[in-house]
Amino acid sequence: MSGSEFKIIQSYFSDPEQENRSDIILGIGDDCAIVAPRKTSQLAFSIDTLISGVHFPHNTPADAIAYKALAVNLSDLAAMGAEPAWFTLSLTLPGELSQNNWLGKFSQSLFSLAKQYHINLIGGDTTHGPLSITIQVAGYVEPDAAIKRSGAKVGDVIIVTGGLGTAAMGLDIALQQSADNYICLSDTEKKSALNALNYPKPRVIEGVNLRGIAHSAIDLSDGLYADLGHILKASNVAAELQLENIPLSDTLSCLNQEAAWEKALTGGDDYELCFTLSKDDWPQVSKMNPQFTAIGRIVSQQPDQNNLRLLKTNGEELMLHSRGYDHFG
Amino acid sequence: MSGSEFKIIQSYFSDPEQENRSDIILGIGDDCAIVAPRKTSQLAFSIDTLISGVHFPHNTPADAIAYKALAVNLSDLAAMGAEPAWFTLSLTLPGELSQNNWLGKFSQSLFSLAKQYHINLIGGDTTHGPLSITIQVAGYVEPDAAIKRSGAKVGDVIIVTGGLGTAAMGLDIALQQSADNYICLSDTEKKSALNALNYPKPRVIEGVNLRGIAHSAIDLSDGLYADLGHILKASNVAAELQLENIPLSDTLSCLNQEAAWEKALTGGDDYELCFTLSKDDWPQVSKMNPQFTAIGRIVSQQPDQNNLRLLKTNGEELMLHSRGYDHFG
Numbered sequence: 001m002s003g004s005e006f007k008i009i010q011s012y013f014s015d016p017e018q019e020n021r022s023d024i025i026l027g028i029g030d031d032c033a034i035v036a037p038r039k040t041s042q043l044a045f046s047i048d049t050l051i052s053g054v055h056f057p058h059n060t061p062a063d064a065i066a067y068k069a070l071a072v073n074l075s076d077l078a079a080m081g082a083e084p085a086w087f088t089l090s091l092t093l094p095g096e097l098s099q100n101n102w103l104g105k106f107s108q109s110l111f112s113l114a115k116q117y118h119i120n121l122i123g124g125d126t127t128h129g130p131l132s133i134t135i136q137v138a139g140y141v142e143p144d145a146a147i148k149r150s151g152a153k154v155g156d157v158i159i160v161t162g163g164l165g166t167a168a169m170g171l172d173i174a175l176q177q178s179a180d181n182y183i184c185l186s187d188t189e190k191k192s193a194l195n196a197l198n199y200p201k202p203r204v205i206e207g208v209n210l211r212g213i214a215h216s217a218i219d220l221s222d223g224l225y226a227d228l229g230h231i232l233k234a235s236n237v238a239a240e241l242q243l244e245n246i247p248l249s250d251t252l253s254c255l256n257q258e259a260a261w262e263k264a265l266t267g268g269d270d271y272e273l274c275f276t277l278s279k280d281d282w283p284q285v286s287k288m289n290p291q292f293t294a295i296g297r298i299v300s301q302q303p304d305q306n307n308l309r310l311l312k313t314n315g316e317e318l319m320l321h322s323r324g325y326d327h328f329g
Numbered sequence: 330m331s332g333s334e335f336k337i338i339q340s341y342f343s344d345p346e347q348e349n350r351s352d353i354i355l356g357i358g359d360d361c362a363i364v365a366p367r368k369t370s371q372l373a374f375s376i377d378t379l380i381s382g383v384h385f386p387h388n389t390p391a392d393a394i395a396y397k398a399l400a401v402n403l404s405d406l407a408a409m410g411a412e413p414a415w416f417t418l419s420l421t422l423p424g425e426l427s428q429n430n431w432l433g434k435f436s437q438s439l440f441s442l443a444k445q446y447h448i449n450l451i452g453g454d455t456t457h458g459p460l461s462i463t464i465q466v467a468g469y470v471e472p473d474a475a476i477k478r479s480g481a482k483v484g485d486v487i488i489v490t491g492g493l494g495t496a497a498m499g500l501d502i503a504l505q506q507s508a509d510n511y512i513c514l515s516d517t518e519k520k521s522a523l524n525a526l527n528y529p530k531p532r533v534i535e536g537v538n539l540r541g542i543a544h545s546a547i548d549l550s551d552g553l554y555a556d557l558g559h560i561l562k563a564s565n566v567a568a569e570l571q572l573e574n575i576p577l578s579d580t581l582s583c584l585n586q587e588a589a590w591e592k593a594l595t596g597g598d599d600y601e602l603c604f605t606l607s608k609d610d611w612p613q614v615s616k617m618n619p620q621f622t623a624i625g626r627i628v629s630q631q632p633d634q635n636n637l638r639l640l641k642t643n644g645e646e647l648m649l650h651s652r653g654y655d656h657f658g
Contacts, residue, residue, distance in 0.1 A: 025371060025473075025475075026475065026477065029478075029563070030409065030477055030478050030479075030563075031375060031405040031406075031408035031409050031478070031546075031547060031548060032373035032374055032375040032405050032406060032408070032409045032411060032468075032475070033373065033374045033375070034371050034372070034373050034374075034409070034470060034475045035371060035372050035374070036371045036372075036472065037366050037371075037372060039368045042354060042363050042364060042365045042366075043363070043364050043365075043366060044361035044362065044363050045361055045362045045363075045364070045415070045417060045451060045452055045467075046360060046361040046362070046417075046452060047417040047418070047419050047452055047453065047454050047463075047465060048419070048454050049419040049421060049454050049456050049463065051421060051456050051457075051458040053458075054456060054457055054458055055456070076360040076361055077360075077361060079360035079361070080359065080360050080361045080363070082361060086374070088374060088375075088376040088465055089376070090376050090377070090378040090419075090463045092378060092380060092461065122374060123374055123375060123376055124376065125376050125377050125378050125463075127378050127380050127383060127384070128380075128383055129380040129382075129383055129459065129461065130458065130459050132421065132458065132461065134376075134378065134419045134454075134463040136376060136417055136465045138374075139361075141363060143365065144354075146354075146355065146361070146363045148355065148359055149358075149359050149360070150359075217360075218360060219360060234358070234359075
């Protein structure tokens with residue numbers, strides 16, 4: 001760490017209001033941070049990088065970038081049912097961003113979200129280069145209680161934790177693509193779609209509450225179709241979705257029915273959880289979480305069928321135009 | 330993680346020869362990795378990013394980049410006296426590097442170094458963009474045994490673990506700078522300087538052995554002058570170095586005496602350790618580690634003096650032309 005880097009970290013990333021967790025022995029400022037993990041828990045780790053022009057448009061404000069970089073990592077913890085504890089940050093900045101209090105806005109937004117989820121920044125690295133943000137998070141899970149992708153069982157109900165597709169519409173709006181399709185949206189609705197893109201709410205509490213109940217889980221970063229596909233592959237099972245049951249966000253009412261489904265299935269950045277659980281547990285979970293929606297069921301793999309079938313009420317199968325989501329890069 | 334990223338990770342970063350440590354419950358492939366840390370230890374974390382054109386020249390080979398990205402992080406663990414355990418990797422790649430087996434060479438070199446230090450890759454992220462590598466390492470330290478920057482005491486002897494300045498000459502050679510100064514070097518010596526730059530040996534074993542003996546330590550990434558300065562600041566002490574005692578690498582014999590000292594003091598990338606210990610412990614440590622050299626002592630701060638004085642045998646003080654090292658970016 002060079003002298004100039006040291007000054008950046010000193011001034012922006014030593015938040016005096018960051019209440020030190022009792023499990024942190026030594027925070028930012030040495031060669032390593034030192035923590036004393038709870039002896040009764042296991043630890044979950046995830047690392048994610050966001051690159052300007054790939055994971056967010058170049059004109060994204062500093063506070064949204066900071067928020068999202070931490071939120072997508074919290075979402076990975078949520079998908080395992082882990083409780084956030086500490087994170088490290090590596091920030092690569094082009095020279096011009098050291099002006100106009102960019103770093104001040106970035107760090108304020110970062111610490112604000114961190115505080116909300118009781119997670120502490122314990123280390124960092126800052127370098128010069130094209131804007132990118134890498135965050136690694138660590139969190140606690142009880143021994144063998146982590147919710148894996150590989151635990152889905154035939155007969156499970158498939159659930160999503162909220163409405164889908166808004167963030168993908170927000171991205172279209174941010175990039176001023178498909179503008180003609182969205183003239184039906186009010187300015188308020190457009191703003192709400194942009195907010196869904198820039199400030200996804202990580203489902204941390206929901207994830208922790210699903211420990212011991214959900215058989216499998218994943219967070220929706222690349223779209224329901226691709227991400228549920230990872231569960232199916234890891235669990236060696238197949239799935240049938242009832243298209244009419246997929247919770248479409250209100251903003252999708254701009255699109256015709258099939259385009260709306262396609263957006264909800266292949267649009268990324270929702271950061272809702274998709275999980276499976278026994279159908280016997282669903283009534284109770286549903287009652288406690290009215291925003292959760294059952295969208296289909298896990299079935300056994302059939303050699304002559306798609307692993308993930310998208311069914312309309314009339315029994316017809318929907319074929320998607322695109323399946324994956326490589327962000328917009 | 331998108332479909333294409335998933336394939337990259339699957340093919341290159343799931344090393345079948347990586348022996349899974351018994352403290353890893355779930356490795357690469359889910360939203361998080363899960364580990365079960367030893368109950369008797371604390372954990373040390375560090376994160377470091379290397380950017381092409383900033384931390385290494387654009388023409389650096391894939392295997393050197395992988396080696397160095399992990400080695401500099403291992404060096405941070407070494408500086409705390411921590412024992413390597415797990416690491417995560419975030420790799421940002423421009424499109425053209427998916428050709429010519431770049432990833433194959435990168436991952437082979439990464440796993441080879443990892444194996445040597447019994448550290449396992451437990452998670453990763455791959456994205457498209459200008460080449461950069463972020464690694465976070467985690468390691469074990471016994472409770473309250475981590476060697477901090479802040480523990481230097483007046484009267485301590487200051488030690489470095491090996492010769493200084495070779496890597497900085499290697500950088501000059503890689504960039505074809507100061508070529509005139511180096512005509513006295515043989516091709517073998519030039520190659521050895523380049524190797525010092527590209528393949529620094531992290532002092533992991535030395536660091537672990539210094540627990541309970543060293544009062545303070547840091548690894549030399551930005552040059553002895555700047556890095557020892559961090560120890561002095563954190564410990565509220567000053568230091569006097571005996572210039573004639575600084576172990577200059579053989580390749581520095583090309584330079585005149587003061588230029589050689591300047592290179593050894595301000596050149597970066599040596600990744601030796603600089604530590605302090607009681608002068609009573611030095612004879613025993615010295616006997617067991619003939620490659621260690623005492624270069625000065627910790628003194629109390631004086632209001633009218635530099636915190637770090639560079640003394641010749643005749644008592645004269647050397648004034649440096651530059652003090653820090655912002656790599657070559």
